[in-house]
Amino acid sequence: MAQSATIAVDSTFDVRVDTLLDLPTVLARALAANPTVTFADQSVRVAHSEGRVATGAYLPSLSVASTALRSDIMTSTGVPGPSSASAYSAGLVSSLELFTGGRRGADRARAQADLGAAEATNVSQRYAVTLLAERAFFETLRGTDLITVANARVARALSGLRYAQDRTRAGTATRSDELRARLELTAGRQQLLAAHDTLQTALLSLGRLVGSDGPIGAQRPASLDPRPLALSDSEIARTAVEAAPAVQAADAAARAAQAITRSARSQYAPDIRLTGGYSVANETALIGATRPGWTIGVGTSFPIFNGFQREDAVIRADAVSEVARMSALDLRRQVRTEAARLLSALRIAEQNIVLAGEAVTVAREDLRVQTERYRAGISTALDRQTSELAVTQAELGLVAARYNYQITRATLEALVGRAL
Numbered sequence: 001m002a003q004s005a006t007i008a009v010d011s012t013f014d015v016r017v018d019t020l021l022d023l024p025t026v027l028a029r030a031l032a033a034n035p036t037v038t039f040a041d042q043s044v045r046v047a048h049s050e051g052r053v054a055t056g057a058y059l060p061s062l063s064v065a066s067t068a069l070r071s072d073i074m075t076s077t078g079v080p081g082p083s084s085a086s087a088y089s090a091g092l093v094s095s096l097e098l099f100t101g102g103r104r105g106a107d108r109a110r111a112q113a114d115l116g117a118a119e120a121t122n123v124s125q126r127y128a129v130t131l132l133a134e135r136a137f138f139e140t141l142r143g144t145d146l147i148t149v150a151n152a153r154v155a156r157a158l159s160g161l162r163y164a165q166d167r168t169r170a171g172t173a174t175r176s177d178e179l180r181a182r183l184e185l186t187a188g189r190q191q192l193l194a195a196h197d198t199l200q201t202a203l204l205s206l207g208r209l210v211g212s213d214g215p216i217g218a219q220r221p222a223s224l225d226p227r228p229l230a231l232s233d234s235e236i237a238r239t240a241v242e243a244a245p246a247v248q249a250a251d252a253a254a255r256a257a258q259a260i261t262r263s264a265r266s267q268y269a270p271d272i273r274l275t276g277g278y279s280v281a282n283e284t285a286l287i288g289a290t291r292p293g294w295t296i297g298v299g300t301s302f303p304i305f306n307g308f309q310r311e312d313a314v315i316r317a318d319a320v321s322e323v324a325r326m327s328a329l330d331l332r333r334q335v336r337t338e339a340a341r342l343l344s345a346l347r348i349a350e351q352n353i354v355l356a357g358e359a360v361t362v363a364r365e366d367l368r369v370q371t372e373r374y375r376a377g378i379s380t381a382l383d384r385q386t387s388e389l390a391v392t393q394a395e396l397g398l399v400a401a402r403y404n405y406q407i408t409r410a411t412l413e414a415l416v417g418r419a420l
Contacts, residue, residue: 349405
């Protein structure tokens with residue numbers, strides 16, 4: 001869902017965006033606009049075509065041939081005739097490989113493995129783009145929250161400045177209290193400018209990802225609170241190792257490399273081919289002209305020695321296969337480790353949100369107490385400003401904790417290759 005909006009920063013400037021998009025719309029538009037996803041989609045098309053070619057190798061080829069010529073080179077028949085003659089013919093030619101030493105089977109297995117790798121890579125790329133879009137979406141929301149925190153700091157600083165000015169006029173505070181309050185107000189306004197810059201960058205980045213020429217805002221979801229995962233931790237770890245798109249792509253690449261090795265070894269076996277055809281032609285005395293009738297033949301070819309090219313092809317293919325096999329095994333270990341790390345980080349992020357919320361509550365209460373004490377002349381301006389800074393830090397910590405959880409969860413989903 002999309003809607004126009006203006007994000008208020010302060011009375012000096014606002015951040016105008018073309019549209020506010022919710023997360024599903026952002027993901028859909030990012031997938032449609034990303035060239036990496038387009039490349040992955042086209043790779044699947046190419047892999048399907050490769051599979052058709054590999055299957056077509058089991059079928060006979062069929063072609064049509066025709067010729068027309070005129071010449072004065074004729075057979076000697078002893079019969080007077082014209083000084084030149086014409087010939088024309090047309091026919092069907094077909095051939096079928098009867099035996100290839102296993103090359104066709106290996107090529108078909110490679111095509112199937114390439115298709116599996118292309119499909120797995122397509123899923124992996126889609127989740128990678130989804131993660132990128134979610135990062136941009138939540139970064140935009142984070143930027144909005146940073147502006148909220150900065151505005152709150154400015155409001156508290158203005159309030160503190162008024163308190164300091166009142167006490168200075170009453171003679172119960174020094175000029176230093178007012179100057180410290182003004183310094184805090186300036187720091188708050190600087191933080192607000194930095195938050196504005198962060199938000200503006202996030203809006204433009206989100207706009208580019210969804211295919212827009214201008215800034216795009218994020219429509220805040222109903223809740224950003226942690227929610228239970230669809231699978232247990234052990235199920236997520238097992239799914240990551242067995243069904244992660246990156247793992248499936250690596251396994252398929254290893255199978256394709258093994259098939260290439262089998263195809264290379266097929267050069268040690270002879271090829272046997274069946275050919276046949278039927279031609280229609282006119283009766284002519286021209287030498288070399290096609291004669292009507294049918295033909296059929298069986299032929300074989302087998303290079304006895306070709307300068308060690310067969311051996312080189314087998315060694316190269318086997319080396320690639322071994323590297324692909326070891327890479328697939330290492331990727332499984334990497335995915336298992338990364339899944340465990342992300343699950344641990346997600347649990348920590350959940351607890352950190354709770355602690356950050358408690359810190360905000362405590363810091364705000366401490367500021368309230370210090371404000372009352374300062375107005376009563378019991379505490380100093382430094383005490384109150386220390387509490388103000390603690391509130392700002394706690395609020396920034398809560399913002400960071402919330403969006404760290406969302407990004408960690410999105411990263412885990414991208415790794416596993418499914419929504420959690």
